[in-house]
Amino acid sequence: MFKNIYAWLDERLGFDDLYKGLLDRPEPHGNWWNTLGSASLFLFVMQGVTGIFLTVYYTPSPDHAYDSIQYIMNGVAFGWLIRGIHHWGASLMVLVVFIHMLRTFFSASYKYPRELTWIVGSLLFLLTLGMGFTGYLLPFNQRAYWATVVATNIGGVVPGAGPFILRALRGGTDVSALTLSRFFSAHIWMLPAALAALIGVHLYLIMRHGESAYPDADD
Amino acid sequence: MNDEHKKKVNQKYEEQLQKGERFWPDAIYKDLLVSFALFILLIGLATFVGVHPEPKVDPTDATYVPRPEWYFLFLFEFLKYFPGELEWVGAAVIPGVLVMALMFLPLYDKNPFRHNSKRIFAVGLMSAIVSGIVTLTLMAATTMSNLVAVILGVLVAALMFFSLYKEVPFLQGAVRKAVLWVMTIALVGIVGVSYQQTAAMASDEEEVHVASSIAEKMTLGQDLYSIQCVECHGPDGEGGEIVGVTGIEDGTFVKSISSKDEMYTRNDGSLFDIVSYGQPNLGMPPYGGSYGGSLSPSEIEYIVTFMRYTWDDRAEVPAEAAGAAIPALAEGEVPSYEVHVSAVTKRQCLSCHREGKENNDYLMDTYAGILDGGINAPNVVAGDMNSILLQTIQGVELSGNDGEIIHVMPPNGKPIKDEYIDIFIRWVEAGMPETADDAAALSTEVVPVAEETPSE
């Protein structure tokens, strides 16, 4: 009976092929350092899930952002947990992605044929930092505000393009409501969309070339 | 890279696959285990460390020291070495070049070898960069001296380099492992300890209170109200005639701000605005930083919360905030400065009797200040029922050493509550004990321990 159902579904969905193609792949012997890529992926998914929950109550306006966070922390059931995970997950993700990058550097995994995997990966690293930067402003408290003022000021010192960069980041001359809505939109739409797409490419490349083997003395 | 080399690489990879493992289940169980461990770690951090509370934005507070997220700290520290004209080199050129170098690494790194022993330059350079980042982060995040930070940074580089570069003749086998472990543990230990010290120091320094619950906001708001507003509006917002307040004419009349009328017509937003802009033409000073005042938006919010929950009969006061602020005295109990007197003076007197106000130099914010302060000091004498303080609060007008009169206190002639007067009298009578223990020792009646007259 179940066999029949399974066979019917498999004929249409192709479980067996999926299993063979995705899971039952041969790999060279790896070690614990190889888990950091999937750990990055896990943290990205966690950030996505907790972030979506946060947007239910978060309001991206200077008048309400702070209070809406307070409400999440004190008024919403398990709001503190969701925000806590999102807060610490951000730090952890930067750390894990960075160490993942170091490991692929030190194992020289970026050499032929995995050059593109690395280039896409480095974009992922920059996007992750971008997520950290834009997310930091959203609580709109003292720390968030002043850190963003100082950081965007740094963009402004570039000769020539400085004033333009400053205005592009802030949406005006000061850190204001416009800055907040810009950062918000980047943080919840643009950067995650880019991240998700590039993670797809990254994973495709990894499947195509397989995990690299650790080099031995002849390599 | 020539085709022959590519072929060799691919062939070798095939061989390694033959000798290797399966993604499912050999590798994936490790992946799942690590992700699960991270998940537990996150829940732990969220539960036991939480998110540090921060006050509302205050764009006028120029003294605030901005702190970026920790993983950007090294950049900020790095920028300090490029002052003035050169800032853009540190801000744009060097990071830009490094990011490009990182991104296009596979395109210009033409070294065909992969083993660490054959790419010492690349491994060394990356170790050096990472150690630089670690050093700069430590310099920015902890109070350790720069020298220690540099030493730790070098240690990180050495650690990385030697754990990857295995052909060091004098470091082999078990010795090598032991050395690497000891170094790692020492490193983590030193960084952890110095970070903790820094955090402890920081929490000593900045006494910024951030309230999260209504009860906390009410308490902080009460304190702020007592100091900032009582001199004009009275301890209960009842208003009346203003007398003896710096910067406003004696006899100015203030309507009650705690009346039902006031509470029903003004919502929190408009109260907030009144306190931040003030009502300059009526004599109400501005408190918001942008209008020349001294309070941050969070502080004004606490005051408004205090007003709303204390005076508005529609507000439901949370249970944990419902306690009376000033503990009542039991029969025969001697009040102490610590528990009773400081609470009364904070609410009733400190608004005028603090730095920068006209008060005959009688600052009442410390025990010593109350005992010895004032141009007519001493204002309280142990056991003396004619102490100046006791007379003034009981409606007696005196004349001071300089011939000027000392008005009744508070100067608008509205006496403080009888039980507060009683606290002062009993306190002076018993010789002004400072701590609750001293007072308990002086208490005559054998009442079940005196200080235990709880607030709820």
Ligand code: HEM
């Ligand atoms: C959002 C961030 C990222 C995610 C989700 C991610 C995900 C992954 C996963 C799942 C793997 C396979 C497992 C492993 O080897 O650990 C992998 C491999 C790899 N990643 Fe990433 N990665 C990210 C960022 C980066 C970065 C920043 C780089 C380098 C600049 C990078 C370069 C590589 C390379 C070269 C491989 C192949 C490793 C090999 O074949 O041995 N990745 N990545």
